[in-house]
Amino acid sequence: MPAHQLAPDIPDAPADVLADEQAHLAESREALRAMRAHAQSLSADAAGDWVSQQILQGLLDQRVAALADHPDTPLFFGRLDRSGGDELPTTIYVGRRHVHDGTSRPLVIDWRAPVSRAFYQASPAEPMGVVRRRRFGYHGGALTAYEDEPLAEGGQIGPSRILTEEIERPRTGPMRDIVATIQPDQDEIVRSALAQTVCVQGAPGTGKTAVGLHRAAYLLFTHRERLARSGVMIVGPNRAFLSYISSVLPALGEVKVDQTTVAGLLGEHAAPEDPEVAAVKGDARMAKVLDRALWLHVVKPEEGVVFTKGAYRYRVADHEVREIVASLRGTTRYAPGRAALAQRLAHQVLVRMEQRGESPDDRVQDAVARSKPVRQLVDAVWPKLTPEQVLFRLLSEPEFLARAAKADLSPEEQERLLWAKPYRSWKSAKWSAADAALLDELADLMERTPSLGHLVVDEAQDLSEMQLRALGRRCRNGSATVLGDLAQGTTPWSATTWEAVLTHLGQEGEVTELTLGFRVPREVLDYAARLLPSIAPGLAAPRSLRPGAGSLSVRESGEDGEDREGGDVLAAVRDALGREGSIGVIAPDALVPEVAATLAGAGLAHAVLSPDSAEEHRLLVVPATLAKGLEYDHVIVVEPADIVEAEPRGLARLYVVLTRAVTTLTVVHRKPLPAQLTA
Template identity: 80%
Template sequence: MPSRQLAPNITTGPSSAAPGGPGGESSPAETSAAGDLAAGDPATADPTATDLAAVDPSAAILAAEREHLAVSRAALRAMREHAQSLSSDAAGDWVSQQILQALLDQRVAALADHAGTPLFFGRLDRSADDDLPGTIHVGRRHVHDDRSRPLVIDWRAPVSRAFYQASPSDPMGVSLRRRFGYHGGDLTAFEDERLDQGQTLQQSKILTEEIERPRSGPMRDIVATIQPDQDEIVRSELGRTVCVQGAPGTGKTAVGLHRAAYLLFTHREKLARSGVMIVGPNRAFLSYISSVLPALGEIKVDQTTVAGILGDHSAPEDPAVSALKGDAKIVPVLERALWAHIVKPAEGLLVTKGSNRYRVADYEVREIVASLRGTTRYGPGRAALAQRLAHQVLVRMEQRGESPDDRVQDAVARSKPVKQLVDQVWPKLTPAQVLYRLFSDAEFLAAAAKNDLTADEQTALLWARPAKSFRSAKWSAADCALMDELADMIERTPSLGHLVVDEAQDLSSMQLRALGRRCRTGSATVLGDIAQGTTPWSARSWTEVLGHLGFADGAVTELVLGFRVPREVLDYAARLLPSVAPGLAAPRSLRPGAGSLSVRRTPDLAASLAEAAGRALAREGSIGVIVPDASVAAVSGMLSHLGHGVLAPDSTEDHRLLIVPATLAKGLEYDHVIVVEPADIVAAEPRGLARLYVVLTRAVTSLTVLHTKDLPAELT
């Protein structure tokens, strides 16, 4: 049952409502609104509910809302059954049938009812004078009855905005806002705010419990707990690029995913054509967030990593060399290297057709090449060269009194003499061919580098032992971004409708340029935290990131108020901020989390770790044991008796107890976190303190730090 008193002047029963309000004696207008909803408030028509209202008004309201939930679930099932009954046979041809069937399958999947998820989480009683119902229930998707009357309104609909934004100072036409508490899929409690009477909750118990609810498995959606500042970001316009600097626990990843869902709802047709893509740091992260969009009814969204886009090459490489390859100053070097393959024509063109010969002089060929070079991409320029040469041949034909048409020009462009000349002057190339020559030929690299690379930098880029050919070369992850840059210089990269990039602070300039090419529309959501930058090329400012993406006019929003990480834990991790990101404001948490932090030096790591893990297993929620990458095997042996999993870059482990390498912890959350040997995490990489900051902020309920070595000075 709901608690009786949650905040001054705010109760969970009719005592907080005006006469004739929810659960009380209904006015004719309210009875009509309830009838329009088909199950808006069964207490108005059910004698049993009326008797219950006289005994316990709160129980009557809860019973009525449960009835509305049951009716809504039945309506959703009917909607899904109707979608399943539709056939693609009505489409004319086989291709149309396949397209229609795919759309029907997507519709059926989007209408799936998740039994453990609330179908609606809020209600608005509206005083606005418009054509919409006076009472609406806000939920994860739209549900209507068999007469198309709305039972649940999608949280993304314009009218639902008031659920997140309305306040006593600006009620937005809302007289009452109600939040629902659930256990599994069952409605268990409610809280009311009478906005028309200036009442609002200082702290919602239902909101707090939902935020703090122990988690297991993948990330959940946050539609029931979106805060006003988060909602502003989520509902940003399609054509606007939004960059979110978010401290740990502020929900930046969830905000980015919900913005994608909002845009798909608002601009369905446009984005269905152009596509939406989510780019995360690794496969483990994608597995963690994989269920958020499907839970919101959005199943047609690509989720991938940078490696999934650019190529999954991972040859070992000196970090300093990778950082050099990731610097945008290499772009003009690549451009000169590509166009250097065009050579000056040594002779003209001779085309024979029957007994006639048609000649294009060498100087004319040079003029055509010069006019095309640098004015188009390499691939289209090569095709244009063949057409221009063929056109000159057609001019000669016409001068002889012939009447050639476009078909003749295309045939000449495909003729052997033209193909041979084009191959000689403007050879067909792949990105790998250009990059192989650049890194294996010192003279070619020097000519392409000019003043953009120093002699030492050129030496660093050259392969000590070049492969026999570009086909057998071993490419690094940094090389993939260079080849993608070259590929775009050769042929234009197709663009998406919207791009969501998470952990963007860890991407190199060249990787950012590659992602920006895939979103030339300027519609993107960029997420990250400068303080969590752990790569050698991590960004120092969002202005720099947006510039490389090509969205220099993007708006930067900072989220500093945390909802997930307890304050005690966040304050402890924030001791590292002056060293890793001195320009950022210290994050704040709404949750005090007294007793959530334990830092212990131990002479027997194995015994202390087993004890801490056993204590966490006795509590509810997920457990992440975050360790230096080099210690994974050793720690796994220490916990072998507890039945655990080990997180790998491409794994989708769902064990309750997981051993997590420190380099894979970014973006993940666990109810209980045990961090082993912080000093070794710091020592493992140049930006080790930033890695430790990431590791220390993964806990939602408790953090235990175990160490045998001295802690970093910043923590002591």
Template identity: 75%
Template sequence: MPADPTAVARESPGEADADQSDLADDRAQDRAQDRAQDRAGDGGEAEVLAAERAYLSEARAALRRMREHARSLSADVAADWVSRQYLESLLDQRVAALADRPDTPLFFGRMDACEGRGDDLPATIYVGRRHVHDGDEGRPLVLDWRAPVARAFYRAGPADPMGWRRRRRFGFQGGELTAYEDEPLDGRALGPSAILTREIERPRTGPMRDIVATIQPDQDEIVRADLPATVCVQGAPGTGKTAVGLHRAAYLLFAHRKRLGRSGVLIVGPNRAFLAYISAVLPALGEIHVEQATVDDLLGAPTADEPADVAALKGDARMAEVLRRALWRQVRKPEEGLVYTRGASRFRLPDYEVREIAASLRGTARYANGRAAFAQRLAHRILVLMEQRGEAPDDRVQDQVARSRPVKRLVDQVWPKVTAEQVLHRLLSDADLLRAAAKGLLSEDEQAALLWAKPYRSHRSAKWTAADRALLDELNDLIERTPTFGHLVVDEAQDLSAMQLRALGRRCAGGSATVLGDLAQGTTAWSASSWEEVLRHLGRDGQVAELTLGFRVPGPVLDYAARLLPHIAPGLAAPRSLRAGAGALTVRRAPDLAEAVVAQARRSLDREGSVGLIAPDGMAADLAGALAAAGVPHGLLGPDADQAHRLLVVPATLAKGLEYDHVIVAEPARIAAAEPRGLARLYVALTRAVTSLTVLHREPLPAELGGVPSA
């Protein structure tokens, strides 16, 4: 949060809710003098609020006119049917983007310039989620938060006011403006912002919200990093790293619309539940054409499981070279030459010349391109022989030769057409091929671990694991080039193997990336130990930024979870929270766990906001059954589950990236014991709470949590 905001919310009676009114009342006496100074040039509080509401009405009227103008435009000016369809689509998108959502503030901030600043910028600007201008004069009424001049709303401060004298924040209830507060940029420190604090702490249900009104200076620096830069964000729980990554995508689409409109932006999340949770953020910012996918969506869903140690070995970066060698061993040494007949003439290429052509191409291009080039090189040598005999063949003749039966037969013998599945099936089934491909890279024990104990009859019947899918993607790229995006946002990147990271790196080979995660939340067998390692496997040079100041998770909750850090990520600094959160943490032993969960769920539902019951995967269905038997409305979170319920039962393995106002963690010892990196999984579960965390346990708590606070 800013170090020096004023924190007095100015409201009209009865129009802001009680909590916001209490925040203002608590600080009113201490700041009466400062408030009087701030409003001296504007008139009384009621007059200022009335003027701001009038401006809001004017801006909404202008937005309606903009939308009506967009509706009046016709695509009939297009020269042909295809162009007309394209133009109609663009106009429809423009009309949709100009919709005024009645429950969403049109602007959330205002900046007033210093006198005599000496530039062409307006003396006052309003900052919102979209640009709004006066249709008649073209006068900007609201500036898009991504515009360069709007940067001052997030960055200006007493040390560098950037030419502005005051920042004004607005409080809204629904779409109605109910309050405002001023922050002088002259160095006066008047305490934390009531409106900013309330917006950050506001209870939530449903999908994740945007944070355009609350972006902090260190977050804004990441958001506005230029397109060529790859940025890696190490973010402790509650620091807003996911929101920062999404807002960077929105910013880049605004700043580089033409380029990214062609090449696209891809968001990669850990699971479908996570993507559903973040799905509303970019559309709320006006960006609706952004692809979202999980790693399984990109590489293919696994159809089999395997031991964690084998999965970790397959995810090792050394496998890239093993696969490359295995693929190029499919190219065989020519055993005969080529004879091509044209009319009464026969043209011969000796076997040694065929070997030289194959050797010159082997490994210099992708496998499929090399195969095509091999056929063309053979055909070209035949054309040279034709010319030597006095003929004058052209390119069409070369293509005919390349497609002829003798050439195709020889190419199939020397450079057979293969699929990734065929190559990987052979590699994991054939000890000799694996030994040759892994020589000097993998030990004999590692090779033995990779070989299938019971090989599948063919690649068509094989069952592929998640690690296998990354190997297949590597092979597919060695055979044919993978399509790329202009920008890639990868969340929870610490959980990806080296081979999965290579797969994602290929998808932004010509662009850049935003890499998000927390090393302390690594829960897979191949979790990364450093961000430099992650960037290396992505094939990107990038800067690493660290967010350690939490805005969402209360201090007692974060401190309690941080007891696990020395055991799961000893190199990381303990995160800090800006929220005192008195009474936010309760740890209680429960002889009857199901009964305690039901009772606590009822108490949590009596409070405002969403509720998440995080349980060991093996207990989630049983606890959901106990809630159902007790008549407590809820949902059970799954990959494609509806997240609209206020109370969701969340299997621990799906909790990453989600957050709830009130969290109940059931039986933490079982979460910790369920997998090799179970303590990291528990750390994730304990840090999902925005307002309160209740830990219920029947079994003893993990020793790593230390002493237990009193209930």
């Protein structure tokens, strides 16, 4: 149905519909400005004390930030004309946030409100009380078109051109929200209950990352007070990815959500390590090894304790001390157990004081617990430790590792774990990324890790079992949204089933599979899917709604060598520069400097993506290992064979790289392509 026209079966349609809608947008923007001005006028001085004033001011600042208008997008993207029969308005505008006028009349309804669900779910077969759904096209922040879908009984609707154009619209810069294009199956995931953990297996281009972010926004809207206390966190694979998604939640009015990486959460440890060693450290069996290693430090008491007060000596016999230690061991975490041991010993002293006719109170018990004799015994029996001290000993002392490992690790695995060149002390040790998860496990054995209300984990298939355990501790009293694609697993320890991922997270949840893509052209997706039988034979091949005829180009360089290949890369880049949208030149990590030099030599302005930042540039050179989760309108892949050969799961890495394209994919190669791509 062409834009700017109403459905033919809607009578008395005014000729200036778009002008009326533009006027409503202008009124809504003015109302939002008034709401923000009102929030800015409020003062925290009404709070009684300074602390309360600071808390209230922080809440007011968040409110003001959430009411900021984004001039490049309209306040609403859809409209519902309802049949009525309830207290709700018959006409509802659906947008990114709620907007009301000075009389509290709703001008825009938040897309997360229950009534807005019909915008995503209503159909002629199930109209949900909606007579007509209107979608708006826009450019920048201005409405430019509209399109109506009759949903009354017997109505017929076809593919939405506005919806298709919005999905296919070229993009530059960070990822944007998809509230205008959420599909029914995506909406079901987004609106899942807070208590429900959801695991999304999503093929490339199915919008799984966007679904996870929008679910976080939905839960914050629906359970504002509860999640304000417990918190929501987004965990991504690297900082470049976090920078790419950083604008989505603020655009939806959610300005206070922590976004981090696993390294940012567990510790920025990056000492180089053999992948085989990292794989052993990442295995869930290490949890038992660490537990034993920690509790091996608690030794059997050989002596009692004597506390002297004035002329009196109060003795707790050695067998009593052993009974206290035995009762505490295994029933509490390490640090609380150590504190409890001191208090139990002090309590026994107080019992003896009372037997002498004294009347000691809690202050006396605390003084006894802090006394030198009690402290010396506690330090000898239940020493004060840090996670680093325990792990250092485990990786440095073969006999101690063998005692802790028992039968859970083979002799060969134990030998692999031991440092070839031990450090002098735990303070000088250089920890690896795999060590970070082990240190976190030990920290939780010592002191309980606080739990969040909800955790969103993206690219979860690449996390080790110990990393998953660490994340699971962060949502043990809450729920999680787990996102990923088993076919895109690129680490030696990548998951093979989502059931295993959920088990190590300590969560029970349903696995939902998204196979229908909206971003990656079908021609590109089908080409990349040739790799699936080799990397994830159990997964269904993804499908794309976009045919993308002519979107794929494979260019083989001649035998005259690197200059010819560089020329093909330049030709592909220049061709992409003549089109609209972002450009990502994805190369094997080792070839990134060479590719960047080629572009610089040709005078083409560009930036190189690094692990810690997402460069804002239309033309980016992207190391293959950083491409996951990102997308570009035009992707140029350099030398696929080198990408495959660079790591054990190189075919999976190539699958990731090939599916970053939104509009066109150009493959440039001199070496023979992997056999799977030529079959």
